[in-house]
Amino acid sequence: MSQLFQPFQLRDVHFKNRVVVSPMSQYRAKGGFANEWHLVHLGRFALGGAGLVFVEATAVEQRGLRTHGDLGIWDDAHIKELKRVASFLESEGSVPGIQLAHAGRKASERRPWHKELPLNEEDFELRSENSWQAIAPSSIPYADGWPAPHEMSGDDIEDVIRAFGEAARRSKEAGFKVIEVYAAHGFLVHQFLSPISNQRSDEWGGSEGNRRRFAIEVARSIRKHWPDNLPLIFRLSATDWLDGGIEIEDTIETAKCLSHEGVDMIDCSTGGIGGKDRPRRMVISQGFQVEFAKRLKEEADIATMTVGFLWDAEFCEAIVQQGSADMVALARELLDDPNWPLHAATKLGRNEEFELWPQESGWWLQKRERLLKKLGIR
Numbered sequence: 424m425s426q427l428f429q430p431f432q433l434r435d436v437h438f439k440n441r442v443v444v445s446p447m448s449q450y451r452a453k454g455g456f457a458n459e460w461h462l463v464h465l466g467r468f469a470l471g472g473a474g475l476v477f478v479e480a481t482a483v484e485q486r487g488l489r490t491h492g493d494l495g496i497w498d499d500a501h502i503k504e505l506k507r508v509a510s511f512l513e514s515e516g517s518v519p520g521i522q523l524a525h526a527g528r529k530a531s532e533r534r535p536w537h538k539e540l541p542l543n544e545e546d547f548e549l550r551s552e553n554s555w556q557a558i559a560p561s562s563i564p565y566a567d568g569w570p571a572p573h574e575m576s577g578d579d580i581e582d583v584i585r586a587f588g589e590a591a592r593r594s595k596e597a598g599f600k601v602i603e604v605y606a607a608h609g610f611l612v613h614q615f616l617s618p619i620s621n622q623r624s625d626e627w628g629g630s631e632g633n634r635r636r637f638a639i640e641v642a643r644s645i646r647k648h649w650p651d652n653l654p655l656i657f658r659l660s661a662t663d664w665l666d667g668g669i670e671i672e673d674t675i676e677t678a679k680c681l682s683h684e685g686v687d688m689i690d691c692s693t694g695g696i697g698g699k700d701r702p703r704r705m706v707i708s709q710g711f712q713v714e715f716a717k718r719l720k721e722e723a724d725i726a727t728m729t730v731g732f733l734w735d736a737e738f739c740e741a742i743v744q745q746g747s748a749d750m751v752a753l754a755r756e757l758l759d760d761p762n763w764p765l766h767a768a769t770k771l772g773r774n775e776e777f778e779l780w781p782q783e784s785g786w787w788l789q790k791r792e793r794l795l796k797k798l799g800i801r
């Protein structure tokens with residue numbers, strides 16, 4: 424029997440299966456506000472049968488936007504449109520999740536298709552989009568040619584920690600049932616964790632414990648506002664793939680510390696801290712990050728989600744069967760086929776009567792299938 428399509432539970436939240444829609448920035452928001460695009464884009468995945476659907480990286484403060492098109496949740500005014508999205512996802516049987524983010528030194532960037540470069544005067548001329556001053560643990564640019572970020576003061580740090588807590592309150596009011604903190608891919612929380620980007624000499628940098636402090640305080644701040652019966656997930660980059668960066672052993676310790684602060688699951692990705700070129704050590708193959716989720720699950724004794732270069736139903740099934748991860752997140756494959764969970768369930772023998780489809784489609788598809796079989800076409 425398929426394990427990928429077995430239900431799963433974190434705290435009081437029940438997922439109908441283990442398939443997760445990984446957060447995917449759309450760069451379609453204005454002023455941080457969600458709109459019809461987000462509703463339709465994410466709604467397709469709920470109709471497609473995913474157990475958990477994440478709203479993309481959503482900035483907890485305006486300086487933490489990566490691009491002008493990112494979603495935001497720094498103001499109560501953002502709640503209304505997000506609530507429409509969460510409510511639709513839930514009404515169609517998916518758990519609505521939101522990823523809370525702060526871009527730190529990756530802020531003030533162009534949308535990917537305008538080239539992944541910092542905003543400059545050209546963006547203002549072409550699109551009336553200003554650049555702004557990014558903040559980070561240390562004044563070290565993200566990549567060659569990027570402006571140096573402003574080193575965060577103690578007050579800046581306290582402000583951002585508070586902003587994550589306020590964003591959690593707003594997420595609850597918008598009806599989300601899962602929060603994920605974006606602490607991977609070189610975003611601000613990752614910038615504090617990694618010695619490559621954090622070279623502070625105060626209590627927020629230096630030792631491993633000091634570099635972890637920001638992540639821990641973010642978790643605490645969220646837990647103050649986020650109900651006890653709802654799960655909190657952290658997306659971590661298990662390794663920076665760079666000498667002198669984070670290694671899996673560091674991440675195992677980080678996961679243990681976060682678990683003590685009420686974090687229920689690690690969404691296990693890798694990389695993203697050091698500029699635009701892929702690190703030499705990072706060799707991509709199907710499921711190349713699964714081994715990290717497995718080690719975290721075994722050695723930090725915490726539930727895990729795996730992600731990265733996954734598309735094959737049997738391969739994803741084996742991940743859960745073998746106990747390497749509790750949930751499996753997909754991104755690009757779902758852009759190609761938002762109904763991937765339904766198709767995967769069929770392949771794994773769980774949807775032969777189209778029973779997992781919304782009735783409005785399933786009823787017709789079943790009728791057609793019978794006819795196809797009768798005519799010997801399938």
Ligand SMILES: Cc1cc2nc3c(=O)[nH]c(=O)nc-3n(C[C@H](O)[C@H](O)[C@H](O)COP(=O)(O)O)c2cc1C
Pocket residue numbers: 445446447448449479480522605608658692730731732733752753754755756
């Ligand atoms: C269009 C797009 C937008 C993305 N935006 C985010 C994001 O907002 N937050 C995040 O954690 N990862 C983001 N990612 C990374 C994905 O969540 C995922 O980790 C990555 O694409 C690897 O999974 P895949 O091979 O299934 O695509 C994005 C990926 C894509 C393709």
